[in-house]
Amino acid sequence: MTTRSADGTTLAVAPRERLTRLPRPIAACVWLAGILALATTFVGAQAPSGRFAPRVAADGLVRSELSLGGRTAILAYTPSLSASDAAHVPLLSASPTVGGGRVRIGHLDTTGPLQIGTVSLGQGAGGAAPAGTSPSPAPPLRYDLWLEGADQGWHLHITDSANASLGQVELPRQPAPSSSPMLIGALVPENATSGRLTINWGGYRSAAEITFPNPTRRRLDENRTPNETVNRRHNEDTSALSRARLLAQRSETAIVFPEGERMSLSFQRTFGRAERVEGNRNSRGLTVDGPDFARLMQTPVGHVVLLTESPVPRLRVERPLRFETTTLALGNQVAGFPGSYGLWLKRAGAGWKLVFSHEPDVWGSQHDPKTDAAEVDLTHSEGGAADRPFAAAIVPTGPDRGRLAILWGPHEWSADFVLAPR
Numbered sequence: 122m123t124t125r126s127a128d129g130t131t132l133a134v135a136p137r138e139r140l141t142r143l144p145r146p147i148a149a150c151v152w153l154a155g156i157l158a159l160a161t162t163f164v165g166a167q168a169p170s171g172r173f174a175p176r177v178a179a180d181g182l183v184r185s186e187l188s189l190g191g192r193t194a195i196l197a198y199t200p201s202l203s204a205s206d207a208a209h210v211p212l213l214s215a216s217p218t219v220g221g222g223r224v225r226i227g228h229l230d231t232t233g234p235l236q237i238g239t240v241s242l243g244q245g246a247g248g249a250a251p252a253g254t255s256p257s258p259a260p261p262l263r264y265d266l267w268l269e270g271a272d273q274g275w276h277l278h279i280t281d282s283a284n285a286s287l288g289q290v291e292l293p294r295q296p297a298p299s300s301s302p303m304l305i306g307a308l309v310p311e312n313a314t315s316g317r318l319t320i321n322w323g324g325y326r327s328a329a330e331i332t333f334p335n336p337t338r339r340r341l342d343e344n345r346t347p348n349e350t351v352n353r354r355h356n357e358d359t360s361a362l363s364r365a366r367l368l369a370q371r372s373e374t375a376i377v378f379p380e381g382e383r384m385s386l387s388f389q390r391t392f393g394r395a396e397r398v399e400g401n402r403n404s405r406g407l408t409v410d411g412p413d414f415a416r417l418m419q420t421p422v423g424h425v426v427l428l429t430e431s432p433v434p435r436l437r438v439e440r441p442l443r444f445e446t447t448t449l450a451l452g453n454q455v456a457g458f459p460g461s462y463g464l465w466l467k468r469a470g471a472g473w474k475l476v477f478s479h480e481p482d483v484w485g486s487q488h489d490p491k492t493d494a495a496e497v498d499l500t501h502s503e504g505g506a507a508d509r510p511f512a513a514a515i516v517p518t519g520p521d522r523g524r525l526a527i528l529w530g531p532h533e534w535s536a537d538f539v540l541a542p543r
Contacts, residue, residue, distance in 0.1 A: 182227070183517050184377035187308035187316050190336025190390075191368045194235055194308055195261070196318065198227030200379060200520035202304035204323035213323035217270030223278070226268050226304060226320075230261040236332045237318060238290035240279055268292075268320075275320075275327055292320065292327040300324045307516035310372060310528070312509060313391040313406070319516075371435075374514045376523050378540065382440040386464075386515040386525065389431035407431050407511030409530045413485075414511075417529070425476060426466040428485025433463040434513040434527070435481040441541035444497040448541050453479055453494065462494060464513070466527060466534065473499040473534055475525070499527075499534040507531050 184197045202224070204213050211222030231243040243262055264287070267278040274294030279287045301321040308331070310316045315332045353359070367373070367387065375385035391406030407413055413428050420426050438460045442449045451460045463478040465488055476496045480489065505528060512528045518537065526535040 179379065179381040181379045182377075183306075183379060183520055184375075185307045185517055186373070186375040186377070186385075187310060187331075188368050188373040188375075189310060189316065190314050190333045190372075191365075192231070192233035192235070192333045192336070193261070193368070193373075194232075194331065194333075195230040196227060196266075196306050196308050197230070198266075198304060198306050200303055202226060202322070204300075204302050204304075209323075212268060212270055212275065213325065217274065219270055219272060221270045223267055223269040226266050227306065229264045229266055229279075231264075232261045234334050236334060237277070237279065238329050240288035240290055242279070242287065274325070277318075277329060290329045292329055294325040294327045297321055297324055297326040303519070305518060308374070309514050309516055309526075310374060310512040311506070312512075313372075372512065374516065376515055376517050378440070378517075379520055382540075383437075384439065384442070384515055384523070385437045386434060386513050387437075388434040388511065388513040391510040407529065409508055409510065414530060417532075420466075420468040422468050422470055424468055425488050426468070427488065431485050431511070433465060433478070433481070433483060433485050436460075436462045436464055436477070436515070436525075437481075438462075440543065442538045443541040444495075444536050444538045447495045447497050449477060449495065454481075464527075466499075467496065469498075473501050475499050475527075475534070475536055497536050499536050502533050503531045505531045505533055 181199065182197045183200050184195055186193060186195045188194075203209065209222065209224060211218050212224065229237075229242075233243050234241070235243045242264055263282060265280045265284070267280065269276045269278055269289075271291065273291065275292040277290040277292050279289070281287055300323060302323075304320065304322040306321075307319045308316055309319060311330075314334070314336055315330060317328045318331050319326065319328045368390075370390055371387040372390045373385055373387040375383055377383045389406050391408060407428065407430060411430055413426075413430055417426060436449075438449060438451065441451060441460075449460055449462065452458055453460045453462065461481040463481040463483060465476040465478060467474040467476050474496045475498075477494045478488070479492045479494050483489075507530055509528060509530055514526045514528065515523055516526070517523045522537065522539040524535055524537050526533060
């Protein structure tokens with residue numbers, strides 16, 4: 122159960138019938154242990170670094186990140202690949218020269234096995250931590266990506282660190298709704314273990330399927346046996362463990378902009394049937410055969426969509442974001458720290474709105490209008506796969522802008538944003 126303090130903070134409180142008065146020495150030890158655990162959790166949760174999300178220096182690259190099944194892929198590219206450059210014109214012509222116009226568009230990092238089209242990558246990345254230790258920050262494997270002309274549009278060539286070719290993926294082109302004067306790449310989730318690598322450039326768009334095989338187990342490496350003691354120092358860096366715990370329960374997409382500022386959006390991970398724990402609603406996720414999707418389109422006007430089997434998606438920002446006339450600020454939880462918001466879908470007449478709440482870590486059935494920070498209009502469309510589970514994505518659309526999207530079954534809701542002044 123929860124209660125609200127005088128300053129509006131939501132506090133978790135144990136059910137009254139479970140409260141038991143402890144002897145004072147024992148109570149003091151329990152209190153001290155709780156304070157230390159809270160401090161460790163706070164440090165791990167606030168640290169911008171971690172096993173899969175190290176702090177990125179400002180190197181002028183745009184990065185699109187996708188974490189599914191406990192593994193992460195990062196697409197990095199320069200925002201200065203101009204469609205009008207003479208070297209790129211052969212790639213962007215109506216009839217590209219087969220094998221011509223080859224250009225390196227960026228690189229791809231992966232922390233575990235990953236498949237792009239028919240090309241398998243990431244064998245040997247990551248690795249389990251020794252018993253009784255925190256997950257160690259294993260460096261991801263890096264691959265270079267090259268675009269080349271082909272009969273139906275493009276080929277994506279993938280090379281390793283020694284510049285040896287690992288294979289190529291066909292990228293059939295389609296006319297884009299709007300022209301992209303600079304190359305834009307993104308990693309977008311589709312279901313529990315797969316997504317798409319998308320490329321928009323010039324007047325064309327293209328995509329390749331990516332798959333994360335062999336998702337990680339939900340049990341963390343540190344918890345191999347029940348009641349096993351794990352000793353930690355008071356100054357131990359637990360950011361890697363915190364990150365591993367996050368990805369054990371949540372999927373995530375993120376953008377790192379050229380100056381190093383990271384924006385991330387995490388949502389409840391959808392588990393396969395073999396991974397689900399009967400009676401544990403955390404182990405299911407939001408599938409289209411669940412009760413929440415069945416009630417989606419019956420949401421009354423003026424009400425938010427309630428999620429009884431998932432917490433709300435969580436948006437974390439290291440730079441203020443502006444959605445039309447609405448700006449999301451930093452420090453809404455703690456002054457001097459990144460902003461953190463919970464997201465809610467809201468029915469608004471014939472359309473939809475996205476509500477940003479100051480409560481980023483609540484269950485999806487516990488909306489409190491008093492904590493709402495802002496709301497923006499959403500564009501709604503249909504056409505996705507009918508069996509697509511709930512997903513949320515934040516992807517780049519330029520070097521200083523992006524798009525926030527919510528995907529569920531055939532539905533897609535989206536809102537565009539730009540980086541606001543600090």
